[in-house]
Amino acid sequence: MKILVVDDEKDVQVLFEQRFRKEIRSGEMNFVFAFSGEEALIYLNQHEHEAVLILSDINMPGMSGLELLGHIKQKYHKPPPVVMMITAYGDAENYNTAKELGADDFLTKPVDFVLLKEKLKPIS
C-alpha cells in the first residue's frame, strides 16, 4: 500500500520511516513524502492511481491541507484515495470543513501511531 504523507515539518519523514520500519521492510507499506500541498499535488499528478492513502497535515503555509483535500476529492481519481487529515488543532471547525470536503478520517497531533496503525489495517 502506498501512503503519501503531507506535512511541512521535514522530520515527519524520519518519524514515519522509523515508526513503520517493520511495515516498510516487509513491503507492506510504501511511504512517500511531500512537504507542502503544492508538492503533494505535483506528485499525485505524476503518479496517478499510485497512492491509496493520503495523510495530510492541515496547517501548512501556502496551500493548506484542506485545499489539498478539496483538490483531491473534486478533481482526482476514481475511486478517490482515502484521505486522513492530521491537525494540531482538533477543533470542530476544521473537523467539519474536512468532513464537508470529503475527508475520510480525522486525527489530531501528536499522532498516536498505535491508533494510526489500527486505522490503516482495514485499508491494506
Add this chain to the structure above:
Amino acid sequence: MILQPILALIVLRSLRKSLKTANLLAKWDRIFMIGTAVFIGLIVVNLFARNNSFVSWAAHALILVLMYSIFTEKDFLVAKPVAYAVLPLIIINLIEDVTKLINIDFYNHWKNYVETGALFAVVWMGAMLIINNKQRKALEKERLKAEEKEKEYRISETMKAALEVQVKERTSELTQQKEELQQTLDELKTTQTQLIQSEKMASLGELTAGIAHEIQNPLNFVNNFSEVNAELIDELHHEIEKGNWDEVKALAKDIKDNEQKINHHGKRADAIVKGMLQHSRSSTGQKEPTNINALADEYLRLAYHGLRAKDKSFNASMKTDFDESIGDINIIPQDMGRVILNLITNAFYAVTEKKKQSAQGLSTFEKLTTPYEPTVTVSTKKINGKIEISVADNGNGIPQKVLDKIFQPFFTTKPTGEGTGLGLSMSYDIVTKGHGGELKVNTKDGQGAAFIIILPV
C-alpha cells in the same frame, strides 16, 4: 457813620465764604453769626441814635480787632486779600475820625486831601475786591476742576479695584483650569503608558496561539522520537540476542540520530519560550548585536501561527528573502521585534481581508481554491551601508486618503475593539526615535503595500 460796619460785614462775608470753601467754617460759624449780628446791630443803632460817636468808635475798635485777627489767625489768612482791599479805607476813616476829634481845624484844613484819599481808598477797595473776586472765581473753577479730577480719579480707582478683583477671580479660575488640565495631562500620560502596555499585551496575545503551536510541534517530535527510541532500544536488545550485528549497528545509528532530533526540537521549543519571554519583558532599551534575519523569521512564523490559531480559515504564503551578508546589527531586539511583528500582523490582516472579499458568495471548495493567493514577503537587504527590512503584502493596499494618518496614534481601520491604533505609531517611534532610522510605506491601490524599515548600521 455806617461805613465801618458795612465794610466789616463785607470782610466777614468774604471771610466766611473763603472759610466755607476751605472747609473750616464749622469751627468759626458761631463767631461769624455773632460778629454779623453785632455789626448789623451797630448799623441799626447808628441809624436811630442821636449821638453816634460812641457807635462809631465801637465800630472802629471792632473792625480793628477783626483786621488784627485776620492777620494773626492762621485760619483767616485766606481773607487777607479782602482785608488789604478794605484796609486803606478803614485807616483813612479812622484817621479822619481821630483828627476830627483832636483838632477839627486841622481836619477842615486837610479835609479835601483826606476825602481825596478816601476816594482813592474806595477805588482801591473796589478794584481790589473785583480782582479778588475774579481770582476767587478762578480759584473756585480750579477747585471744581480739581474736584472733578478727584472724582474721576476716585471712579477710576473704584474701577481699578473692581478690575483687580476680576483679574484675581480670572487668575484663580485660570489657575484652577491649569491644574485641571495638568491633572488631565497626568491622567493621559498614565493612560498612554497603560495603552502601550496593553498594545504590548495585545501583540503578545496575537503571539500566544502561535507560540503554543510553535511549541507544540517540537514537543510532538520530542515525544514521538523518544517513543520511537524506546521501541528501537527494545529491537536493539532483540537483535543483540540474535547476534545480528549489522542490524544492531543500524539501530544504534538510528537511535543516535533520533536523539539528535529530540535535542534539536527541544532546543527549538526552548528558543521559542525564550523569544516569548523576551517579547513580554519590558525592553531594556539596550542595543545589542542581533541577527535581524533570524529575528524577522521568528516573528514571521509566530505571527503566522498566531493568526492561524485564532482564525482557522486563515492561510497565506510566507516568502522570505534574506540577505545573509548583513550579519549582526546593533538594535534593541525586543523593540525591533515588536515593529516587525506589528508590520507582519498588519500584512496578514490585509491579505486576509482581500481573501475574504474575493471569496464572498463562493462554496467551501471554491473559497479554498480562489485564484487569489495571499502572500506576505519579508526581505532584508544591505544597501549603501544601510539595512532595509521590507514587509510586503499583496492585499488591497492603503487608500490615499488614509495614508497620511496611518502613523497617527489611535488611527485604525480595523473594526472597534480589534485594533488599538497604536501599532504603527509605536513602530514609527521605535524606528525613528529609538534607532535613528526611517519607516516608509509604498502602496498601490488594489495591489498591496510594503513597509520598509531603513536602519543605519
